[in-house]
Amino acid sequence: LQLSPQEAARAAHAFIIGGENLLAESLSFWQEAAPHTALVNEYGPTETVVGCCVYSVPPDERRSGSVPIGRPIFNTQLYILDRHLQPVPVGVVGELFIGGVGVARGYLNRPDLTAERFLPDPFSRVPGARLYRTGDLARFLPDGRIEFLGRTDHQVKVRGFRVELGEIEAVLEGHPRLQRAVVVARQDGGGPQRLVAYLVPEPAGDGAEAQPPTVGELRRFLKAKLPDYMIPSAFVFLEALPLTPNGKVDRKALPAPDGARPTLGAYAPPRTPVEASLTQLWAEVLGVERVGIYDNFFDLGGHSLLATQLLSRIRETFGVDLPLRRLFEATTVADLALLIAQEQAEQEDEEQIAQLLAELEALSDDDVERLLADETLPQEALDSL
Secondary structure, eight states: OOSOHHHHHTTOSEEEEOSSOOBGGGGHHHHHHOTTSEEEEEEOOTTSOTTSEEEEEOTTOOOOSBOOOBEEOTTEEEEEEOTTSOBOOTTOOEEEEEEETTOOOOOTTOHHHHHHHEEEOTTOOSTTOEEEEEEEEEEEOTTSOEEEEEEGGGEEEETTEEEEHHHHHHHHTTSTTEEEEEEEEEOOTTOOOEEEEEEEEOOOSTTOOOOOOOHHHHHHHHHTTSOGGGSOSEEEEOSSOOBOTTSSBOGGGSOOOOOOOOSOSSOOOOOSHHHHHHHHHHHHHHTOSOOOTTOOTTTTTOOHHHHHHHHHHHHHHHOOOOOHHHHHHOOSHHHHHHHHHHHHHHHHHHHHHHHHHHHHHTOOHHHHHHHHTOTTSOHHHHHHO
């Protein structure tokens, strides 16, 4: 910002903002330096009216994350619809459609694009009325205002699930210790596609160092609001997001996760050969540099698909066949090492009993009578005689 607080205080009576998703943090300067300046968030694509939806920010409003785009202007209707073009409930994310007298007739000499973007309006009684399909994601807030969440072309498929990146970003920006959040789907090193969140923490203020939330905190925060398949596998903290020359987030410039162990608490090294082997397996499957024995598999970016790969590697290394649910019960290396030791001990007992039963089958009747009196034999062996 090139204005000083003194210049901003006398610069204008009203400040109308548009063109990009407005974040509350961008308004803090004006709210403090020019509290009497009216701040208006304006939304509208060129195909309708560039200001078809407006929100006048209350002077005393202090919030984080996206600023609502408000309500439609006169003679304009805004609908939030699902993929079947049905209205979604309050709070549910859908695509934003615009109707009313401001909707354009179409694109010049582009009948194909016109047919794709301008649809018959099923909610209007006006003959020939049409809706413009914005390609923007939004949702209704409980008070009727609309919140912009991003673009539908930021929808991706991860592990067979359709994911709306804007919805994850909106939830993350609702965390009190995060200032900005961008989520992308990455496929680095030929591995499977995964979600990566890039985060700018809130400054601590008063010269103190900012304390970003831990990965465990973020995962619990997201799990309370989103399904598991929408939880990012990696979280990257940045001082600022890279921007294009026109001020938008440059998603192509976002760095690849470096594979470093995320902030999960103190690192605890392996204590036994089994734990050492497991930490190595986890690091290879999860793509991180090192794993502590008390690190949670899912906090490190694990999910059900990676869990299946890990169990296959455990079967090859330890000769133990564990069902998938056991990894959801034993989520740390320390717990999993104990589980493997128990399974191996049970397998050894079963092998010893099977060998003993095979030897008993070859005994004569006299030998069997004598053995029945031996109280040291396992009950399974006595029952087979």
